Amino acid sequence: MSSESNTTVEEDLKDLLKRCPPGTYEAALAFRKNQDVDQVEPIVMGIIDRHLEPDQREILSKSDETLRMYEDLGMDSLTMLEIVMLVEQTLKVSIDNEELKDLRTIGDVKVYLQAKAVGEEPPVRAKTYRIEEIAALMPHRDPFLFLESVQINGAETSGSYRISGNEYFLEGHFKENPVFPASIMIEALGQLCVFFLLKGENVALKEKVDPNTIFFTSCDGVKCRRICKPGDLLKMKVTVSRVRHPLACFKGEITVEGEKTAVAEEIKLAFDYYPVIDGQVSISAAAETNGNGSHRSSNSGNGSSTTPENKTPRFVKYEASD
Secondary structure: OOHHHHHHHHHHHHHHOOOOOOOHHHHHHHHHHHOOHHHHHHHHHHHHHHOOOHHHHHHHHOOOOOOEOOOOOOOOHHHHHHHHHHHHHHHOOOOOHHHHHOOOEHHHHHHHHHHHHOOOOOOOOOEEEEHHHHHHHOOOOOOOOOOOEEEEEOOEEEEEEEOOOOOHHHHOOOOOOOOOOHHHHHHHHHHHHHHHHHHOOOOOOOOOEOHHHOEEEEEEEEEEOOOOOOOOEEEEEEEEEEEEOOEEEEEEEEEEOOEEEEEEEEEEEEOOEOOEEOOEEOOHHHHHHHOOOOOOOOEOOOOEEOOOOOOOOOEOEOOOOO
16 A cells, blocks of 8 residues: 555545544554454444444443344434444445344444455344334234334244333233233234244245234133333244144243243234235235224124124134233
């Protein structure tokens, strides 16, 4: 590298990283001159730090590589994009937006960018969905949607929901002693199963599943071992047991702070596919219904679910209690 080009690189990096913490510029310069991969981590951490508010910086400084960018750090998608753009300019790499969606933790970001910096293929990660994507896809709506993030990895689907304390039913469950209902925990597991049917892959799922046709039919082997209160983070996991249209069976569990909280040995859902018209899947009617924000079904007193006229009635059998 000539002295003129060397000076240009130094000036460019100083301008790019002028608001980053001490050490970021020096690490970036060492990387650009020597392609020193060990410098990627301080560069990335410095660029992330530069885009955070003081309270977020404090969280970052006390965390490890499991810190989640969106959920724990409170970062929004626009800030993440700004970070990515600055990293691209600094490291002279190109970052794919689709791959970026699956980077959940600080550790994920470091590993991904180190691979990019040396021209290697980044590791394949489980597909991850944030609340905006979940809400757009699910037939459930606020205030009865209990998934905030979802990750699909083969036959296993994991998700999380933090009890805010603002849930409408906590006013009466119980007076001056809010306890998250065990039946709602099982509902949350059922919603995770629904998400898998809509976005997961299984050889028995031959076509695209219509969200309007998915109903909770039964839940067996339910045990609840822990009272959950506002502030608790429910970590959920469901695994496909078997799928044979029109039924899908799962098993699931919930943990809080590593402690087993609830288990369901079998969660069974009924489902159907989008209709096929002239060889093409027809989703326009379902999409139009999806857009109105209405709930797909309501449970009547006898345990049955109401359905559109052209749908087969499904029956819900709850075997969990508070």
